[in-house]
Amino acid sequence: MNNRTGSFLWNLRQLSTLVPTGRTMRLYPLAFCRPNIAYSNWNRRNLLNTFDNKMQSSIIYLFQDALIFKSGGDGCQTKGISTVTVFTDSKHFLASDNELKKSFHQEASDEDVLTKRRKPTLINSRKLSQECNSLSDVLDIFSKAPTFTSSNYFSAMWTIAKRMSEDQKRFEKQLMFNHPAFSQLCEQVMREAKIMYFDNLLFSLHAIVKLGIPQNTLLVQTLLRVKCLSVLSTILNTMEPCKNVDQVWKIKHVFTLQTVMRSIGKDDPIGLKRKLEMKALKELDQFSVLNCQHMFAVLAAMNHHSVILLNECSKRVTSNIHGCPFKILINILQSCRDLQYTNIDLFKGIADYVATTFDIWKLKKVLFLLILFENFGFRPVGLMDLFIKKAADESGFLNVKSLVCILNVYSSLNHFYKCQTHKFLGVMASALTGSLHHISSENLLNAVCSVCWMNHFPLALINQLLQKDVIDDLLTSGDVERNAHRLHVVAACLKLDDAPCHKDLDLALPRLLPAPSCPQPKVAAALSDLLGEGCFSQSVRLPHNYFIDFEIRMDNNRSQALPFSDVDVVTATDIQRVAVLCVPKSAYCLDSTHPKGYLAMKMQHLKIMGFYVIVVNNWEVEKLQMKDAVVFLKTKIYSPKALSAADTHLQSTC
Structure with a gap:
């Protein structure tokens, strides 16, 4: 018996002793074959048992002399990685090429169906963040059916948290920490850390830190010890300066530079922030209008007040304001507020643009803009006049919060518009009266205080505010000191102004602490020279x-x-009592001599109390020499007639 026949019979005996098993072979370009078995129970223990029991046969003998796979023609071609099926049952031993191809396609399709049926459904963080409204909702979904990868749950929670206010975010984080599934999710992240893709690992760490999980916890430290992250951090810390390392700072694209600056954060060293600022100034000529618009948010994100960058970007934004989306305008003003940056030309440009295109904007959007302007003390006269007219006509579309905000803006900026103001205040008060039973005590107080500043006294709102239970609620909850101060203001307005309900108020209001008094020393010295001590x-x-x-x-x-x-x-x-008020710039509207609401009300009440009011601007007195300050105060204190008489007497004596 020749060797070929002996080999054939030996293979036949070996295959006849095995249980028929469908087995998938992968053909690699280098002609090596690896069996890939489809198991009915995907389990590590079953996998090991099956491997021990079923892989005893030496498939390599099958390929010794019995079967030859052709590389072309009507045989099975091995292009890249191919898959064929070989049966270890003796009945299927010698198969023709056509039968082998049929068997291959049948088994491959069966494997695809089996794989699709058993493949776990991956969770999508974007879809998850859209479906859930809170961090607890994400954890509830995780507790029902945990899926790979767990990093998506943390990414979804951070996406949801970014949409929340600070107070809501703080409350939701507390619920997240107390949720029973939170510890399970942390454990799963730690288990998956070594097999996660690198981007998932980074996103997990980013979301976990942003959600406020302490850095000394086992979860964060486990992620930091994963080889890919630890190696990366170690390499970056130990690498010496070279062309490739320094290339990080040779950023040519402005968008990439802004992304790096935004990622730096608020707590990084000022030296690094200034280095990035210098890089941005160097690339300033390459800035597009969109880059200039986004630069405000970038600087706010890193908490870096770069006056040069802000001024240059303000010029570009103002000159290209037409067509700018409203959201961008809001983001610019919010960033300016966070950076405490004021630019009167930028504010006027935004206000004029919105006033020009006023009819295309919703009332609430314009209100949001006015609230931001009020934070700066900026009074856009034309825009506020247009808003008064439209708000009076569409007050039914405004909720209580919007009505209170409108009154606060107009009273704070002390803005009146001809004969429209009385009508406007009446409409606002009527709209609030319709919601009287749904308005909170604090909102009611804010609304009444605002209309009283503007010398308007709606009886229904005032009577509701003066109810004993409302007063008690204001003096025992919330910002008690602020509420008490506003109640004193309302009481003063009702007693001093020509109010229809000027009856004596029996309000047991707490006595306020005296305001810190620090009179302008230069004014005091000038008054001593002018009037003498004791006057x-x-x-x-x-x-x-x-x-x-x-x-x-x-x-x-x-x-x-x-x-x-x-x-x-x-x-x-x-006797004529004279009141001298030394006021800072913040008492006036931005870039004007128009007094804000509280100063205007105080001046009016002092006049009612019999005072002649003199307002002295602190910043103007500081610029003067003492001799000039005395002359300046003299012209303000003495009447023009008395000054002319004094000059005449001086000339006659000379």
Whole structure:
């Protein structure tokens, strides 16, 4: 018996002893074959048992002399990685090429169906973040059916958290930490850390840190110890400067540079921030309009107040303002607020553009813009006039929160528009009266305080505010000190202004602490030179919780200052009390001499109380020499008639 026949019979005996098993072979370009078995129970223990029991046969003998796979023609071609099926049952031993191809296609299709049936459904973080409204919703889905990879759950939770306010985010994080499935998710992330793709690992670490999980926890430290991350961090720390390392800072694309700057964060060293700032200034000529618009948010993200960058980008944004999306305008103003950056040309450009295209914007969008302007103290007159008209016509589309915000903006900026203001305030008050039973005590107080600042007194709102249970609620919950101050303001307005309900109020309001008084020292010195000691008083407290920096007593003609004494030699009717108020720039609207609401109300109430009010701007006095400051105060304190008489007397004596 020759060797070929002997080999054939030996193979036949070996195959006849095996249980028929469908087996998939992968043909590699180098002609090596690996069996790939489809198992009914995907289990590590079953896999090992099956491997031990079924892989005893030496398939290599089958390929010794019995079967030859052709590389071309009507045989099975091995292009790349191919799959064929070989049966170890003796009945299927010698198969023709056609039968082998049929068997191959049949088994391959069966394997595809089996694989699709048993392949786990991967969770998509974007879809998950769209379907869920809270962090707990994501954890609920995880607890029902955990799927690979767990990094998507954390990514989805961070995406949802970014949409929340700070208070809501804080509350949701607490619920997340207390959720029973949270610890299970952390454990699964730690188990999957070594087999995650690199991008999933990075996204997991990013989301976990952003969600506020402490860095000294086992979860964070486990991720940091994964080989790919630890090696990367170690290499970056130990690499010496070279062309490839320094290439990181040779960024040519502005968008890439802004992405790096945004990723730096607020807590990084100021030296690194300035280096990136210099790089941005170097590439300033390459900035597109979109780059300039986004630069505000980039600087706010890294908390870096770069005046040069902000000024240059403001010029580009202002000159290309038309067609700018409203969302971009809002983002620019929010970033300016976060950076405490004011640019009157930028603000005027945005306000003029919105006023020009006013009819295409929704009322609530314009209101959001006005709220941001009010934060800066900026008063866009034209835009606010247009808003008054439209708000009076469409007040039914505004909710309580919007109505309160509108009143706060207009009272804070002390804005009136001809005869439209009275109608506007009446419409706003009527809309609030319709929601009187749904409005909170604090919103009611804010609304009443705002309309009182504007000398408007809606009886229904005021009567509701003065209810004992409402007052008690305001003085025992929320910001009690602020509520008490506003109640004092309302009480002062009702007593001093020409209010229809000027009856005495029996409000048991707490006594407010005296405001920190620090009169302008230069003004005090100038008054001493001008009037002499004993002719003025400093830090005077008045009824209704008002304070004035200096009080001067003069005759009715304001031609002579009278000394303060325990017993006045003249009657009260012969005295003109003069109140000197030293105010900062913040008491006025931005880039104007228009007083804000509180200063305007205080001046009005002081006049009602019998004072002649003199307003001294601190920043103007600081620029003057002492001699000039004395002359400046003299022209403000004495009446023009008295000054002209004094000049005439001086000339006659000369």
